[in-house]
Amino acid sequence: MTRIEDLDTPVLVIDRSRMDANIQAMAERMRTAGIALRPHFKTSKMIEVAKRQHDAGAVGFTCATLNEVEALLDAGFDDLFWAHAPATPAKRRRIIDANRRARVIVGLDSTELVELLAAEADTAGVTVPVRVEVDTGLRRTGVTGDQAVAVARAVATLPGVHLDGIYMHEGQLASMRGERDALRDAGRAASTALVTVAETIRDAGIDVPTVSVGSTPGWDSAPFVDGVTEARPGTYVFFDANQWRLGSTSLDRCALHLHTTVISTVRLQEAAIDAGIKALSSDGSNRDNTFGVVVDDAGTPVAELDFTRAYEEHGVLDGPAADTMRVGERLRILPNHACGVVNMWSRVAIVDDTDVVDLWNPVARY
Incomplete structure (x- = not known):
């Protein structure tokens, strides 16, 4: 041996028993709370890890790149979420092609992209599931609550796309300093804001099946607000020094x-x-x-x-x-x-x- x-x-080394314990613990926590677990694949980028997460109960995976999407499709996974915007024609073609193979949700935050994707998908005879990204404090991408209704309405009314739900990445939690309780409060506040946006969209007569949150700093707070249906942590599978410093x-x-x-x-x-x-x-x-x-x-x-x-x-x-x-x-x-x-x-x-x-x-x- x-x-x-x-x-x-x-040499980079993974302690298998620790990794497996992390996978099982997160799966059990979300299962007990009735929250779907869709881990972020960008942390491990290893099919062997994804299989362990899937066997533990993950409903599918979140991807950062279309290369990750295609690698998981090739490995037989069929329920994926690409949390990125198909802003180029090449990316839209790839996401359309991916939906010929399996269910691959795409995230976006503008009516312009909805219209482009819808037209190209409809021409191709494919319907692409879409999630609208909501900004709850990171200030990277994502719409405000008022803007979310307009984007959701465009998705709901155009052929070639359908509304799978809304999502956020509460990445601002990773920059917090201080007590863990304050970080948990911020995680719950971000989710509360997201759930409020979902309710606003529903009040406009549009169905919002999924309300998805995603971060490892917020793994023990953001998913457990009433109205959240899915969690997308990634780093939890290994954890790291930043997560240790944050108290995760x-x-x-x-x-x-x-x-x-x-x-x-x-x-x-x-x-x-x-x-x-x-x-x-x-x-x-x-x-x-x-x-x-x-x-x-x-x-x-x-x-x-x-x-x-x-x-x-x-x-x-x-x-x-x-x-x-x-x-x-x-x-x-x-x-x-x-x-x-x-x-x-x-x-x-x-x-x-x-x-x-x-x-x-x-x-x-x-």
Whole structure:
């Protein structure tokens, strides 16, 4: 049996038992509450993970890209939501073609795109399910409540499309600082605003079957407002340092780590490692200027050591603890953001304890 120390570094590693526990816990929480679970595939990008989530009860998957949609279709999944706008003719053709194969919902926030998609889908003899995106505070994409009625009406009245519901991404929660209770209050407030929009659309005589929320920071708050029907967390499958800092999880539930090796200790209170932004991405913490958290074998952060600098293939750790390190020593990094890190890798080691039990390949990396 290959052990993790037999693999050269840097290497991205998933603790299978922790991942499976995360999958089961989220599925059970949503099942108990009567909320449909549609995990975001962009976190894992691995068909093996999607199968585990589906077997645990996920109704389908959320996708960030059409490449993800097509990878999941090829793997046999038939209920997908592409949470992005088909703003180009090529994307509209692909979403229409995808709906010839299975049910693939698309998200958008303008009557202009509704009209374009509806005309092209109708010409192709396909009906595309659509969700209207509502902005509840992120200020990225999404309509206001008043605008949502107009977009929903366009979807409901034009051939070639039909209204599946409305959705939000309460990504603003990921930038919050302070107590977890305040974050939960913000998650519930965002969902309350979304449910109010759904009721406004219904008051206009338009059916809104699905009211969908989506984030891991809000996993224990946003889905549990009366009127919400679906949750779309993604990072929960592995968790990461950002989610730990936000109070979304404990360190013993974090399933994704990067194993790295010390390559230089020539400077006082500094140690260089063989992993930089091409291994971890440049997605920093929302609370401090780091590229991840150095943890010991038990998953506890190493005191007096910060990962504050990263180059393409090099990282630099700073702090008094660096003076005790030696060249060739292996370390473990808890990444800030699991989604960005997985997208950097073509192969991931799957372990039980220290035994390597499989190697999985992320798909649709862009």
